[in-house]
Amino acid sequence: MITIKDKTFVPFLEPVELEKRIVELARELDKDYEGKNPLFIVVLKGAFLFAAELFKHLSTPCEITFVRLSSYESMGSSGRVKQIIGLEESVQDRHVVIVEDIVDTGLTMAQLTAQLSGQGASSVEIATLLHKPDALREDVRIRYLGFKIENRFVVGFGLDYEEHGRNLAGIHVLYEKGAE
Numbered sequence: 001m002i003t004i005k006d007k008t009f010v011p012f013l014e015p016v017e018l019e020k021r022i023v024e025l026a027r028e029l030d031k032d033y034e035g036k037n038p039l040f041i042v043v044l045k046g047a048f049l050f051a052a053e054l055f056k057h058l059s060t061p062c063e064i065t066f067v068r069l070s071s072y073e074s075m076g077s078s079g080r081v082k083q084i085i086g087l088e089e090s091v092q093d094r095h096v097v098i099v100e101d102i103v104d105t106g107l108t109m110a111q112l113t114a115q116l117s118g119q120g121a122s123s124v125e126i127a128t129l130l131h132k133p134d135a136l137r138e139d140v141r142i143r144y145l146g147f148k149i150e151n152r153f154v155v156g157f158g159l160d161y162e163e164h165g166r167n168l169a170g171i172h173v174l175y176e177k178g179a180e
């Protein structure tokens with residue numbers, strides 16, 4: 001168990017499980033994007049460790065860039081996605097893969113995919129480490145998924161609780177008596 005501020009979290013996905021699944025995703029991406037020079041767009045801050053692990057195992061020639069989007073306040077979505085750092089590259093006629101840590105309500109991905117398609121990308125796919133199907137409120141199609149998880153708040157491996165816990169090597173879930 002670990003404590004961050006006023007909350008307790010318990011281990012849920014170990015670093016070795018994460019790495020094993022990320023290697024599988026990299027192999028799938030290598031196969032699907034061979035010869036396409038994809039543009040990977042990493043969504044900061046949360047996706048930084050997932051992206052680092054993914055790219056270490058990816059061998060297809062590609063370009064990598066970053067945006068920084070923010071919508072969460074403490075443990076809930078504010079309902080608004082703020083673009084803190086925008087995209088510098090043109091996505092016109094590019095095969096784009098968004099690299100995200102988690103699709104929760106889907107609001108962040110719904111907005112970003114609509115924006116990229118509107119800017120003329122040839123294709124836009126989502127690669128996310130985690131997804132909470134029971135929390136989804138938007139029409140979001142995930143092409144590359146690490147783990148489907150329950151609708152419970154998680155931290156670690158890039159994900160934060162009030163900006164803390166991003167450096168944890170595994171994913172931890174909020175401790176609720178009787179649910180651990």
Ligand SMILES: O=P(O)(O)OC[C@H]1O[C@H](OP(=O)(O)OP(=O)(O)O)[C@H](O)[C@@H]1O
Nearest residue numbers: 045046070071072103104105106107108
């Ligand atoms: O599906 P949604 O409900 O939109 O939630 C998912 C988004 O929320 C988190 O970002 P956050 O706003 O916490 O910013 P951060 O990555 O800097 O922590 C997470 O990293 C995703 O980008």
Ligand code: HPA
Nearest residue numbers: 072104152153154159160
């Ligand atoms: O469960 C979560 N944990 C941390 N950040 C998040 N952003 C969306 N869902 C989550």
Ligand SMILES: [Mg+2]
Nearest residue numbers: 046072159160
């Ligand atoms: Mg966050």
